[in-house]
Amino acid sequence: MSRQYLEDDLPEFTPMSWRLQEIREAIPSRLFVRDTRRGLAWLALDLLMAAVCWKLAVHIDPTFRSRAAAQLLTPAGAIVVRWSCWIVYWWFQGLIFTGIWVIGHECGHGAFSANRYVCDLIGFIVHTALWTPYFSWKISHHRHHCNHASMERDEVYVPKTRSDLGIPEESNDGKIDYDEYFGDTPVYTLYMLVRQQLLAFPAYLLTNVSGQKNYPRWTNHFDPNSILFTKEQRHAVIISNLGILGMIALVRLACIAWGAASVMKFYGIPWLCVTHWFIMITYLHHTDPELPHYRQPEWNFQRGAAATVDRDFLGWMGRFFLHDVAHYHVVHHFFPKMPFYHGEEATQYLRSFIGEHYHRSDKPVFKALWDNYNDCQFVEDTGDVLFYRNKKGQAVLRPAATHGKVKAETGSDL
Template sequence: MLHADPTGNPLPSARDTGNTPTTYSEDDLPEFSPMPWKLQEIRAAIPPHLFVRDTKRGLAWLALDLLMAAVCWRLALYIDPSFKSPAAIRLLSPLGASVARWACWAVYWWFQGLIFTGVWVIGHECGHGAFSSIQWVCDVIGFITHTLLWTPFFSWRISHHRHHCNHASMERDEVYVPKTRSDLGIPQEHGHKIDYEEYLGDTPIYTLFMLVRQQLLAFPAYLLWNVSGQKNYPKWTNHFDPNSILFTREQRHLVIMSNLGILFMIASVRLACDAWGAAAVLKYYGIPWLSVSHWFIMITYLHHTDPNLPHYRHPEWNFQRGAAATVDRNFLGWMGRFFLHDVAHYHVIHHFFPKMPFYHGAEATQYLKKFIGEHYHYSEKPVFKALWDNYNECQFVEDTGTVLFYRNKKGQAIIKPAAQYREGAGAAPASSEK
């Protein structure tokens, strides 16, 4: 099945997981073999000017984000006075005025949440050094923007860098590491049929509850308790302990600096609540921040979780194979492109070259997909449908094999690794050269 990419060109994309045949057979699944190229070969296919970082251009985008946030905030100041006024109540009736008031707040939360997320993405650019070739500029702007949005910048930067260096590695990736069959206590079939409903069968209401919980709480839970992170880490691994396994001795001062930023935010919010009231702080700042957490988790989850994307065990993993194991998505259309700085539309190229600035992502992606062909993944599926589908379809991977694909609540996959990768026996080691 072909989809169009964001520029209108047709290309192979993630298969529609809703089209799984009624009669399922592993023999009927298409086979996958990992990409063979070295990173140098892929980089050579992309013009050098697309790797150039322009500090002034980055600052202009940040200034625009801050201006939009200020304008939205200023307009929101008129919502309650306007619709609580006697004139509005006479014109619309008490119920009508109340409905209109909360509708305006919903509009504010939607757009301010997107704008705040765009500011977070600028901090993300800084974390990778993509915002500017001047390191101190990246450090200062990244620290300020992420601290204002409750992210411990330097601590997160360290673990996020390790995620990029090890993406799609079952042994070393930092986030969205798939559960295995044995993690869920599901026995091997060995010729007899497994009742997957017994292990994975949840009601749609419970599934929706778990999905909403993920969207609202997953990022704080990851920072505080390593939820969805590498399961080989100790139990109390978190981003706030300078002695955590996540950090080296030389990085401890950066963790402490990040913690001081969060303490500053705690004090600032407390003072703001004392000055203007907790309800006002929640309406103007709290709910838009919660939107940042939602959008960020949704974006990253859908980048890295899809039935078509492989995960690897040693020795088949290498950097470029891991970079290709992500998917570009048409996330909220023009709003995703403008407010979120293409973070979802062009994420694959970002994993190959994290220091490439976001404003070169669209052009660079055209060169990338031309070179790697079917190993480039793109999906036009509406993102909320994709979120629901992937949450249900991506349940676990097998305990054996060096190339792995998700299985759904029936134990079914939509693609399988070529024979030599299924059990890990006889597979030629992958080149670790980048």
């Protein structure tokens, strides 16, 4: 017999009370130093790997469509091997492209170099090449870091509330039939999850999906007059848009020269892999039943930064190709200007200092994606410290009845 769920039996959570400066002082200052040449070396390696993969892929179709391959492998066998080679190419080129995108992400935070112009030049080029409006996304992503886990001000992955989903409040009069609201079949859930993985990032850029619900309709990253931007940032948004228009022209010319099918195989599908990996990484960074969200006055910068989780993402491939973006994300939220290559060592100091407030998960990431998509449905309409509830309305933690409150900080290292 399953144990009855009782809210009072849940473990209690008390938000951290340290100031940001105390946490920073626990990490050696040398780990905050940005080395432009080291960053350029990583970018050069990424570009070299992408070029090698591209060059090898050029030979896939001619090799396995040849008469010799059909005779050696049989016609059906040659087809199977040919498409298997394409799948291998898409896997690794998608990871390499994602690593290049991560370099652009480093540039957006100023972590690539102490020189802002170097960061913006490289970031604009690599993000534009991967269909990300660099300055526009940089602006909203900066605000996400400044306000992470704030129900009122965070820019992305803002949880839906009970009232958003039309679910009535719990009462002693009778139980809520949660199946009426979440009674989806596994097949439908899988469909929604695949849709999220492939379309969520373009949808966020175009329509503010998962962003603040109080923004005007059609809020997006391409409108210079959007609520996302100030008047002073309009020109940067326009530059980002011009970059995307340039990419449209380049891809059109490539389709004319080599054919749309070739462009899709060599570039389009690896780019789709980038959107998949990027959404999966960020979703799992910020979505977990054990991560708190805050309303005022309980939110402050360091509490929001701690409301993220490090994950063992694809093992050595995630570390090498993705530049530790998933393995050491918590320290990145505390100190976004810290270079990724210092993340592992800095995390050791951070974890030692904040203790139980540091979150790490070794759960296989595809299982975590499925579990969290099902277990993180909504938060309550009331309360200042909130935890996700699952499809049965159950949480895994509850805020302590009383806990200390500290003055909110904006953080100085953004």
